[in-house]
Amino acid sequence: MAIGSVLHSAIPILAYCGSSITMTMVNKLVLSGFQHHMVFLMLAIQAISSIGLLMAFGKVSGLKYRPLNSADVRAWLPVSLTQALMLYTGGKSLQYLNVPLFTIFKNLTIILVAYGERLLFQAPITPLMAVAFGLMVLSSIVGGWNDIQFNFVGYAWMAVNCFSSAFFVLHMRRVMKVVNFKDFDTVYYNNLLTAPMYVVLSILIEGWAEFLSYYSQPENSAEYWAFVRSNLFSGIAAFAISYCTSWCIRTTSSTTYSMAGALNKLPIAVFAMFYFDDPVTVGGVLAVLLGFVAGLVYTHAKNLQKANAHAQSNLPAPVAMEPVKPLNINIKGSN
Numbered sequence: 001m002a003i004g005s006v007l008h009s010a011i012p013i014l015a016y017c018g019s020s021i022t023m024t025m026v027n028k029l030v031l032s033g034f035q036h037h038m039v040f041l042m043l044a045i046q047a048i049s050s051i052g053l054l055m056a057f058g059k060v061s062g063l064k065y066r067p068l069n070s071a072d073v074r075a076w077l078p079v080s081l082t083q084a085l086m087l088y089t090g091g092k093s094l095q096y097l098n099v100p101l102f103t104i105f106k107n108l109t110i111i112l113v114a115y116g117e118r119l120l121f122q123a124p125i126t127p128l129m130a131v132a133f134g135l136m137v138l139s140s141i142v143g144g145w146n147d148i149q150f151n152f153v154g155y156a157w158m159a160v161n162c163f164s165s166a167f168f169v170l171h172m173r174r175v176m177k178v179v180n181f182k183d184f185d186t187v188y189y190n191n192l193l194t195a196p197m198y199v200v201l202s203i204l205i206e207g208w209a210e211f212l213s214y215y216s217q218p219e220n221s222a223e224y225w226a227f228v229r230s231n232l233f234s235g236i237a238a239f240a241i242s243y244c245t246s247w248c249i250r251t252t253s254s255t256t257y258s259m260a261g262a263l264n265k266l267p268i269a270v271f272a273m274f275y276f277d278d279p280v281t282v283g284g285v286l287a288v289l290l291g292f293v294a295g296l297v298y299t300h301a302k303n304l305q306k307a308n309a310h311a312q313s314n315l316p317a318p319v320a321m322e323p324v325k326p327l328n329i330n331i332k333g334s335n
Contacts, residue, residue: 016248044198049235080193089161096154099272112166132298139290146283
């Protein structure tokens with residue numbers, strides 16, 4: 001029983017970590033490993049693949065998601081548009097920055113979300129959370145200072161990505177309370193609403209004439225098929241991370257999921273250092289370690305905050321006391 005219980009939790013955690021590492025690495029490969037960088041094309045393939053696999057899993061395993069309806073489309077469309085901006089800017093950031101730097105600066109989104117929740121939902125920021133934020137900022141400074149291939153365009157895209165990611169999280173949290181979406185409802189609507197937009201934007205903005213001209217040459221056929229395989233694999237990876245995220249939360253807890261996310265940044269950075277040709281510096285490694293520690297401290301701070309809130313909610317409510325009515329004493333002879 002004990003081994004079965006451990007496996008029941010360990011397998012989805014490992015699946016989530018593996019799918020997250022795979023997703024980041026494949027995106028980096030697709031967006032920087034070929035002659036042409038087609039961000040919208042990659043996002044369109046990922047969205048269409050996620051829809052197709054979600055529908056297939058629904059028929060085979062009985063996986064449920066809410067059917068499309070006009071009221072939910074109107075409510076959720078702004079969220080999907082914000083997600084599209086977040087994914088596009090994330091893809092452009094990966095095109096210009098290496099994976100360790102991307103994971104370091106992605107931590108800054110946590111700070112923006114925390115202060116956004118403080119403004120919108122009056123969520124408190126504890127001293128330990130502030131320590132974690134300081135470590136995140138420090139890791140970003142160390143990472144940027146030791147980036148010997150400094151690319152201003154990449155950092156500009158990264159800044160836009162952090163703000164759009166924070167806005168997406170905050171806006172989605174507010175809308176989810178209205179539409180009452182479950183995990184796969186969100187996956188279905190996000191991909192279904194954004195897929196046509198990705199296709200249109202890819203046709204209008206991305207250099208399809210140069211793309212087709214380059215890959216029509218016989219000497220580039222091997223690279224073309226590698227490009228096709230990589231994009232198709234990215235579509236499978238996109239669905240896998242959506243499925244494994246909900247699987248991990250459902251079979252463990254949100255606390256375990258957040259801890260896995262914090263621990264996951266280190267292997268992503270290590271894999272990228274070995275797999276890609278980006279130079280590895282002492283300062284870059286130190287920045288990754290600082291970001292890793294910052295993620296752990298923040299996760300611990302959030303867990304403490306949730307535990308305190310839970311303990312306070314379980315306290316017995318104070319007994320309401322009836323107000324003491326003044327005595328009405330009539331003394332003879334008084335006026």
